[in-house]
Amino acid sequence: MEAHYSSAPELCVSEWVNTEQPITLQSLRGKVVVVEVFQMLCPGCVSHGLPQAAQVADTFPREHVVVLGLHSVFEHHAVQGTREALRAFLHEYRFRFPVAIDAPSGRGLPQTMTAYHMQGTPTMLLIDRKGRLRAQLFGQMPDMSLGAQIAQLVHEDGNTSEHSGLTRACEETSNDCNQGSCTLK
Amino acid sequence: MEAHYSSAPELCVSEWVNTEQPITLQSLRGKVVVVEVFQMLCPGCVSHGLPQAAQVADTFPREHVVVLGLHSVFEHHAVQGTREALRAFLHEYRFRFPVAIDAPSGRGLPQTMTAYHMQGTPTMLLIDRKGRLRAQLFGQMPDMSLGAQIAQLVHEDGNTSEHSGLTRACEETSNDCNQGSCTLK
Amino acid sequence: MEAHYSSAPELCVSEWVNTEQPITLQSLRGKVVVVEVFQMLCPGCVSHGLPQAAQVADTFPREHVVVLGLHSVFEHHAVQGTREALRAFLHEYRFRFPVAIDAPSGRGLPQTMTAYHMQGTPTMLLIDRKGRLRAQLFGQMPDMSLGAQIAQLVHEDGNTSEHSGLTRACEETSNDCNQGSCTLK
Amino acid sequence: MEAHYSSAPELCVSEWVNTEQPITLQSLRGKVVVVEVFQMLCPGCVSHGLPQAAQVADTFPREHVVVLGLHSVFEHHAVQGTREALRAFLHEYRFRFPVAIDAPSGRGLPQTMTAYHMQGTPTMLLIDRKGRLRAQLFGQMPDMSLGAQIAQLVHEDGNTSEHSGLTRACEETSNDCNQGSCTLK
Numbered sequence: 256m257e258a259h260y261s262s263a264p265e266l267c268v269s270e271w272v273n274t275e276q277p278i279t280l281q282s283l284r285g286k287v288v289v290v291e292v293f294q295m296l297c298p299g300c301v302s303h304g305l306p307q308a309a310q311v312a313d314t315f316p317r318e319h320v321v322v323l324g325l326h327s328v329f330e331h332h333a334v335q336g337t338r339e340a341l342r343a344f345l346h347e348y349r350f351r352f353p354v355a356i357d358a359p360s361g362r363g364l365p366q367t368m369t370a371y372h373m374q375g376t377p378t379m380l381l382i383d384r385k386g387r388l389r390a391q392l393f394g395q396m397p398d399m400s401l402g403a404q405i406a407q408l409v410h411e412d413g414n415t416s417e418h419s420g421l422t423r424a425c426e427e428t429s430n431d432c433n434q435g436s437c438t439l440k
Numbered sequence: 441m442e443a444h445y446s447s448a449p450e451l452c453v454s455e456w457v458n459t460e461q462p463i464t465l466q467s468l469r470g471k472v473v474v475v476e477v478f479q480m481l482c483p484g485c486v487s488h489g490l491p492q493a494a495q496v497a498d499t500f501p502r503e504h505v506v507v508l509g510l511h512s513v514f515e516h517h518a519v520q521g522t523r524e525a526l527r528a529f530l531h532e533y534r535f536r537f538p539v540a541i542d543a544p545s546g547r548g549l550p551q552t553m554t555a556y557h558m559q560g561t562p563t564m565l566l567i568d569r570k571g572r573l574r575a576q577l578f579g580q581m582p583d584m585s586l587g588a589q590i591a592q593l594v595h596e597d598g599n600t601s602e603h604s605g606l607t608r609a610c611e612e613t614s615n616d617c618n619q620g621s622c623t624l625k
Numbered sequence: 626m627e628a629h630y631s632s633a634p635e636l637c638v639s640e641w642v643n644t645e646q647p648i649t650l651q652s653l654r655g656k657v658v659v660v661e662v663f664q665m666l667c668p669g670c671v672s673h674g675l676p677q678a679a680q681v682a683d684t685f686p687r688e689h690v691v692v693l694g695l696h697s698v699f700e701h702h703a704v705q706g707t708r709e710a711l712r713a714f715l716h717e718y719r720f721r722f723p724v725a726i727d728a729p730s731g732r733g734l735p736q737t738m739t740a741y742h743m744q745g746t747p748t749m750l751l752i753d754r755k756g757r758l759r760a761q762l763f764g765q766m767p768d769m770s771l772g773a774q775i776a777q778l779v780h781e782d783g784n785t786s787e788h789s790g791l792t793r794a795c796e797e798t799s800n801d802c803n804q805g806s807c808t809l810k
Numbered sequence: 811m812e813a814h815y816s817s818a819p820e821l822c823v824s825e826w827v828n829t830e831q832p833i834t835l836q837s838l839r840g841k842v843v844v845v846e847v848f849q850m851l852c853p854g855c856v857s858h859g860l861p862q863a864a865q866v867a868d869t870f871p872r873e874h875v876v877v878l879g880l881h882s883v884f885e886h887h888a889v890q891g892t893r894e895a896l897r898a899f900l901h902e903y904r905f906r907f908p909v910a911i912d913a914p915s916g917r918g919l920p921q922t923m924t925a926y927h928m929q930g931t932p933t934m935l936l937i938d939r940k941g942r943l944r945a946q947l948f949g950q951m952p953d954m955s956l957g958a959q960i961a962q963l964v965h966e967d968g969n970t971s972e973h974s975g976l977t978r979a980c981e982e983t984s985n986d987c988n989q990g991s992c993t994l995k
Binding site: 701707713 | 853888895898
Binding site for chain 2: 331333334335337339340343
């Protein structure tokens with residue numbers, strides 16, 4: 256008998272940086288997905304969370320593990336909320352993995368952050384090959400332990416034949432959710 | 441006989457953060473002044489230069505050594521040039537020393553950066569008690585060596601009776617230079 | 626089809642510290658075994674290799690992963706070769722996992738070091754649940770990558786029913802090899 | 811008016827390593843002397859105190875600041891007390907400054923350690939150009955603060971004309987104290 260894990264809610268995204276095509280969790284079934292949730296003005300994200308995510312991308316082969324960033328702004332919206340500021344930040348720090356901007360909700364917390372009941376940033380989401388949320392880690396975690404957790408997800412049975420209904424958490428006001436990802440115009 | 445050192449050009453400042461009153465180098469004669477020149481999107485500034493400046497402020501008594509920041513934006517002006525962005529950054533990183541925004545020149549490099557012929561950020565300026573520029577350090581420097589250099593300036597003869605003509609490097613377009621600091625409106 | 630891995634040669638041990646009973650690799654079949662090969666006067670072992678081995682012991686549950694130290698002295702024999710010196714070292718540094726003293730050969734390199742054709746210290750051996758040598762890592766390795774490698778060994782099929790003939794590498798002069806471990810008197 | 815500082819007791823030394831000639835504090839009058847007191851099996855000494863002392867030697871010119879080590883063994887005498895073990899240790903870690911072995915007293919604590927009422931290792935002694943003990947630092951201290959303290963001693967008035975009677979703390983059983991340093995045969 257196996258533990259029961261919930262399907263990871265789809266990301267609610269207003270814009271993407273470092274990728275030409277929008278990306279959905281749905282489209283990544285069959286791979287392990289690591290999502291680093293951050294704010295560019297969050298010191299722990301800049302010094303620890305994002306470099307660790309970059310190291311995950313360097314350590315595991317891309318056909319097994321995909322690393323995404325999620326810029327979930329819940330404070331100082333005016334100065335870190337823009338795509339231009341985020342692009343400059345990612346460029347200067349040389350973070351090259353795709354980064355989504357968490358769709359604002361008009362109520363402070365952005366939509367994906369709300370859907371996952373996150374406590375703050377940095378938060379790391381580990382999603383298995385069946386699209387299930389296996390770990391949600393707030394704060395810092397040792398590299399060795401993280402490497403071990405991701406490797407476990409890589410090496411376990413990843414048969415994706417079973418149906419795991421897609422969770423829809425993005426707001427109706429999102430006007431382009433028909434591909435699983437909610438893109439605000 | 442003593443080595444000849446040039447008077448440190450006055451800072452050209454458009455705005456101040458973390459201080460109620462504008463500050464001039466002229467007003468700090470008699471104290472050693474350490475100026476950390478940075479950009480908020482410069483990784484080496486965030487991880488090394490600014491924390492080191494904060495440590496200087498914690499290590500040396502304020503009656504002898506004053507630490508100032510100088511935000512000298514020469515790239516990504518749109519996203520890191522605003523006072524609001526800088527305030528949010530300093531707040532999140534808990535840098536509490538006064539920080540000046542280097543006055544833009546309309547030609548890419550801001551005015552103070554030009555006046556000091558700086559090579560980039562982070563740069564640290566060490567100014568002695570007579571207002572002379574004693575060291576201009578681009579890049580990283582060991583804490584021990586920096587501590588020794590500052591202590592030397594603290595303990596050497598600081599008789600300020602000699603006249604050291606104030607260097608005026610700020611542009612004429614600065615419309616409030618009459619207190620030594622050039623404040624753009 | 627599976628890659629072919631060699632059976633890990635048994636450790637040749639003159640004495641044990643931090644354990645009441647001698648330990649053999651043979652007796653650990655079914656578990657992943659991590660062996661940190663070190664010298665107490667090797668700086669890279671003290672600052673990196675041994676703390677990393679201790680972190681492995683803290684990260685993985687003992688029923689799956691066993692961490693051993695192997696003190697393989699190949700220089701300065703007189704001052705780091707004794708059990709008393711090793712005990713004092715392990716006590717002061719609080720390394721609590723079992724540590725074997727690699728049996729001297731009378732020809733400079735100790736016996737286990739020779740059997741594994743090691744290049745020096747620190748070296749880490751990763752032995753799978755079937756007793757096969759899966760990795761032999763000389764020098765430093767990132768925690769994340771090591772955590773991933775060990776986790777892979779933990780989660781792969783560990784059926785030990787197949788016979789993997791025990792490799793006997795210890796010298797005949799060892800006068801107590803009948804339990805797999807060669808204990809010099 | 812000046813604070814009163816005591817003359818630093820002379821070192822009681824049984825043997826020297828990394829120097830051809832025995833060294834006395836008396837002979838170093840006119841220079842600032844930094845003494846790193848350590849044990850080779852003390853983790854904080856190996857990871858912090860000794861590398862910091864080596865950095866002092868690299869940072870300050872030798873004509874102003876002299877760095878000495880003092881191996882003050884107060885536990886595990888049998889395994890770290892020998893000159894041969896100490897030499898191997900210093901060689902492997904590449905510590906090249908002169909190191910004295912603190913003369914044993916036959917009562918646990920070695921003689922210099924007793925004379926200075928030290929609390930343990932690592933301890934750093936800062937001795938000014940007049941031979942006075944200006945700081946005795948047990949444990950860790952930030953590089954910046956240490957650099958500043960040493961620079962202060964370098965730059966203050968070092969006129970040594972005043973007599974500061976040599977403190978004799980070494981035991982009478984020391985059979986060669988006539989040059990200020992007590993060398994046990």
